[in-house]
Amino acid sequence: MRGAEALIKALEYEGVKVIFGYPGGALLPFYDALYDSDLIHILTRHEQGAAHAADGYARASGKVGVCVGTSGPGATNLVTGVATAYADSSPIIAITGQVPTRLIGNDAFQEIDALGIFMPIVKHNFQIRSSKDIPTTVRAAFEIAKTGRPGPVHIDLPKDVQEEEFDIEENPIPAKIDLPGYKPTIKGHPKQIKMAVNAIMTAERPVIIAGGGVNIANATEELLKLAELCSIPVCTTLMGKGSFPEEHPLSLGMVGMHGTKPANYAVSECDLLIAIGCRFSDRITGDVSSFAPYAKIIHIDIDPAEIGKNVDVDIPIVGDAKVVMRDIISHLLKMYRESGRELSSEGRREWLEYLESLKRSNIPKMDYDDVPIKPQRIVKELMDVIEELKLKDRSIITTDVGQNQMWMAHYFKVHLPRTFLSSGGLGTMGFGLPSAIGAKIAKPDSKVICVTGDGGLMMNIQELGTIADYGIPVVVCVFDNRTLGMVYQWQNLFYGRRQCNVNFGESPDFVKVAKGYGIEAQRVTDPNDIKDVLKEALLSDEPYLIDFAIDPAEGLPMVPPGGKLKNIIDPVRERPRERIPCFQEIKRKLLGDSKDRSIPQESLQDLNSPVEKEMY
Amino acid sequence: MGRHPKKEELSTHIISALVLNNPGVLQRIAGLFSRRGYNISSITVGTTEIPNMARMTIVVKGDDKILEQVVKQLNKLIEVIKVSDLDVNKCVKRELCLIKIHTPDESSKSQVIQYTNVFRGKIVDLSQESLTVEITGRSDKINAFIDLVRTFGIKEVARTGLTALMRGPKVLKSKKS
Ligand SMILES: Cc1ncc(C[n+]2csc(CCOP(=O)(O)OP(=O)(O)O)c2C)c(N)n1
Numbered sequence: 029m030r031g032a033e034a035l036i037k038a039l040e041y042e043g044v045k046v047i048f049g050y051p052g053g054a055l056l057p058f059y060d061a062l063y064d065s066d067l068i069h070i071l072t073r074h075e076q077g078a079a080h081a082a083d084g085y086a087r088a089s090g091k092v093g094v095c096v097g098t099s100g101p102g103a104t105n106l107v108t109g110v111a112t113a114y115a116d117s118s119p120i121i122a123i124t125g126q127v128p129t130r131l132i133g134n135d136a137f138q139e140i141d142a143l144g145i146f147m148p149i150v151k152h153n154f155q156i157r158s159s160k161d162i163p164t165t166v167r168a169a170f171e172i173a174k175t176g177r178p179g180p181v182h183i184d185l186p187k188d189v190q191e192e193e194f195d196i197e198e199n200p201i202p203a204k205i206d207l208p209g210y211k212p213t214i215k216g217h218p219k220q221i222k223m224a225v226n227a228i229m230t231a232e233r234p235v236i237i238a239g240g241g242v243n244i245a246n247a248t249e250e251l252l253k254l255a256e257l258c259s260i261p262v263c264t265t266l267m268g269k270g271s272f273p274e275e276h277p278l279s280l281g282m283v284g285m286h287g288t289k290p291a292n293y294a295v296s297e298c299d300l301l302i303a304i305g306c307r308f309s310d311r312i313t314g315d316v317s318s319f320a321p322y323a324k325i326i327h328i329d330i331d332p333a334e335i336g337k338n339v340d341v342d343i344p345i346v347g348d349a350k351v352v353m354r355d356i357i358s359h360l361l362k363m364y365r366e367s368g369r370e371l372s373s374e375g376r377r378e379w380l381e382y383l384e385s386l387k388r389s390n391i392p393k394m395d396y397d398d399v400p401i402k403p404q405r406i407v408k409e410l411m412d413v414i415e416e417l418k419l420k421d422r423s424i425i426t427t428d429v430g431q432n433q434m435w436m437a438h439y440f441k442v443h444l445p446r447t448f449l450s451s452g453g454l455g456t457m458g459f460g461l462p463s464a465i466g467a468k469i470a471k472p473d474s475k476v477i478c479v480t481g482d483g484g485l486m487m488n489i490q491e492l493g494t495i496a497d498y499g500i501p502v503v504v505c506v507f508d509n510r511t512l513g514m515v516y517q518w519q520n521l522f523y524g525r526r527q528c529n530v531n532f533g534e535s536p537d538f539v540k541v542a543k544g545y546g547i548e549a550q551r552v553t554d555p556n557d558i559k560d561v562l563k564e565a566l567l568s569d570e571p572y573l574i575d576f577a578i579d580p581a582e583g584l585p586m587v588p589p590g591g592k593l594k595n596i597i598d599p600v601r602e603r604p605r606e607r608i609p610c611f612q613e614i615k616r617k618l619l620g621d622s623k624d625r626s627i628p629q630e631s632l633q634d635l636n637s638p639v640e641k642e643m644y
Numbered sequence: 645m646g647r648h649p650k651k652e653e654l655s656t657h658i659i660s661a662l663v664l665n666n667p668g669v670l671q672r673i674a675g676l677f678s679r680r681g682y683n684i685s686s687i688t689v690g691t692t693e694i695p696n697m698a699r700m701t702i703v704v705k706g707d708d709k710i711l712e713q714v715v716k717q718l719n720k721l722i723e724v725i726k727v728s729d730l731d732v733n734k735c736v737k738r739e740l741c742l743i744k745i746h747t748p749d750e751s752s753k754s755q756v757i758q759y760t761n762v763f764r765g766k767i768v769d770l771s772q773e774s775l776t777v778e779i780t781g782r783s784d785k786i787n788a789f790i791d792l793v794r795t796f797g798i799k800e801v802a803r804t805g806l807t808a809l810m811r812g813p814k815v816l817k818s819k820k821s
Contacts, residue, residue: 147672
């Protein structure tokens with residue numbers, strides 16, 4: 029057996045069935061070994077697509093996703109995807125080919141310091157220098173990726189190591205792996221748990237912020253139990269969407285920059301904030317000094333480095349969200365039993381009524397009939413169609429980044445974990461389509477719907493080729509406003525409407541592009557057609573693209589960056605005015621054609637002034 | 645009420661870390677500091693009583709709150725076994741310094757030898773026009789010696805940077821509580 033086969037054996041031992049990748053010189057031995065293996069390999073059209081697909085696979089399934097790229101450019105193309113997984117604590121293994129060990133350090137063809145490049149964007153990385161280290165390294169990589177706070181692990185594998193003879197008898201795959209420097213804390217400290225329980229018992233205006241950690245820890249049942257047991261309203265971060273059913277009476281929706289009014293008000297007025305598996309990013313807190321000003325804060329997180337990083341907390345609990353919540357719940361139940369106390373006090377009832385009234389008076393309008401289509405209407409129709417087709421328990425949404433993402437995050441109600449996949453931490457445009465591929469491979473029986481902007485789609489549009497060739501039935505919904513909507517909104521709001529390089533022209537015709545790939549596609553311009561086309565797409569068992577022509581002026585309510593959470597402002601709804609210069613104009617500027625150094629209008633008038641006339 | 649972790653005074657910290665002696669581990673650790681805008685004043689690495697493990701002593705100056713974050717991040721590294729922000733007043737600190745001093749004549753030579761004795765240093769090399777002195781001790785002692793011999797003309801200085809251990813029987817506490 030050779031090293032490459034040992035790698036495949038090691039992957040299979042971890043339960044890997046699918047890998048996403050792209051071959052190259054430094055990976056030839058590996059791809060040769062794949063020839064005889066049962067591993068499914070999905071050939072994406074770009075290594076970034078492979079990394080996002082592995083990430084989507086991991087997010088949808090909770091299992092480790094695997095992606096592969098060759099040395100040099102293959103490795104650098106993986107970088108964005110790996111960094112995206114790192115920012116959202118998604119467990120993937122990225123394997124890169126490397127030049128043979130004897131050439132390392134010689135600036136050989138397609139050599140790059142992959143170890144150094146990946147180091148700051150992975151939980152850990154390895155370079156395997158001898159084939160006998162393959163089994164232990166792969167075991168360690170998976171162990172590190174999926175336990176504790178999950179994250180990407182990178183393995184750099186020189187070509188000669190892939191070719192080296194390997195004896196599985198001498199180097200068996202170890203069942204257990206000892207990592208002396210790696211011992212995640214799972215159980216919360218009993219003293220801290222007691223303090224948290226006391227705080228929960230005495231709070232009058234408690235609120236929970238559920239972050240991505242709740243989804244990752246598969247702790248949604250515990251969260252529901254905790255919230256219902258003590259009548260604590262719940263808001264989520266973007267990454268926490270799905271950790272709490274958003275149709276539940278205690279749900280307040282998403283909190284933060286694009287959060288709902290009830291959620292942002294609840295956090296601003298609560299006297300107890302229970303943050304679970306969230307890291308208080310600036311998109312959640314806004315101005316830190318006025319964040320949750322009246323609250324005692326309980327912070328539950330498996331990563332001790334997250335505690336006290338962005339926000340000072342009163343009761344830190346390091347541990348796994350599921351385990352810690354279980355402990356809290358059993359304590360609470362015991363205390364209730366012993367004291368025979370009512371679950372929610374009078375004060376709490378008032379709080380719930382207040383939030384309820386906020387919710388009632390802030391039901392967002394979504395049933396617009398406008399042409400061009402308002403994005404809210406699409407979100408509404410999408411929810412309705414999913415309901416009508418009974419797909420609620422088996423549909424997965426992936427989003428791209430920008431307004432499309434935030435419209436979905438703000439308006440689309442998610443009720444199951446791992447069904448709303450979005451690049452939160454890194455905000456990577458181009459995530460939507462390839463992650464949908466990964467999600468569909470992870471959950472072949474689910475309907476996977478990718479909601480994307482036109483900009484984000486074009487960042488990895490080549491992956492239409494992947495879904496076409498494999499016939500992966502992903503439904504791509506383009507919120508097509510021909511602008512880089514989110515940037516455009518910020519320029520309109522914060523830069524005096526000086527729209528600069530946020531406008532796309534007519535190119536391309538997405539329907540034609542999709543059809544060019546052999547994918548069924550339709551353009552929708554009339555809001556009354558949305559439902560039927562969505563239905564057709566969702567009922568089809570083929571890839572499908574819908575190009576929704578939406579109103580480019582539509583925006584999102586938001587808290588200005590660094591602002592107070594209660595200060596939600598409306599977008600400036602303005603049509604794009606930006607003109608795209610044509611190449612001839614650019615050429616004239618480049619070549620400094622004097623004829624085109626047109627004299628500004630003001631100085632033309634000056635020419636007519638008596639003094640100027642005399643001078644000429 | 646301020647929610648932001650307070651910015652604190654800049655102060656000197658001695659971080660001691662027991663790490664797996666793998667290739668790249670130095671880069672991994674140094675990277676954590678630079679990413680947070682921390683300048684490492686000195687870093688020493690050497691093998692230890694445990695096979696395959698090295699001890700790193702890192703001296704940095706900076707904001708306490710950020711340093712706490714760096715220590716936590718260090719703790720997260722798989723190759724870091726134990727790490728501690730040593731109490732500057734409760735540890736033994738040593739540094740080694742080699743100084744090549746310009747001594748073209750007998751009188752300067754004998755003077756430097758005298759000074760070296762006072763500082764319990766050693767003459768480790770000798771040539772017609774220079775002496776090389778080895779001084780070990782706390783950094784301030786080394787600084788004082790360098791100042792003292794500056795008038796002769798210093799040709800070259802090499803300092804190891806600080807290395808340190810906690811006083812008493814205690815050893816580094818494990819990264820897992
Ligand atoms: C790779 C990458 N480049 C740039 C950005 C900055 N950015 C954030 S949102 C956005 C606009 C996205 O436009 P589009 O994909 O059309 O979506 P829309 O906001 O219009 O829904 C940009 C450029 C980013 N997040 N990711």
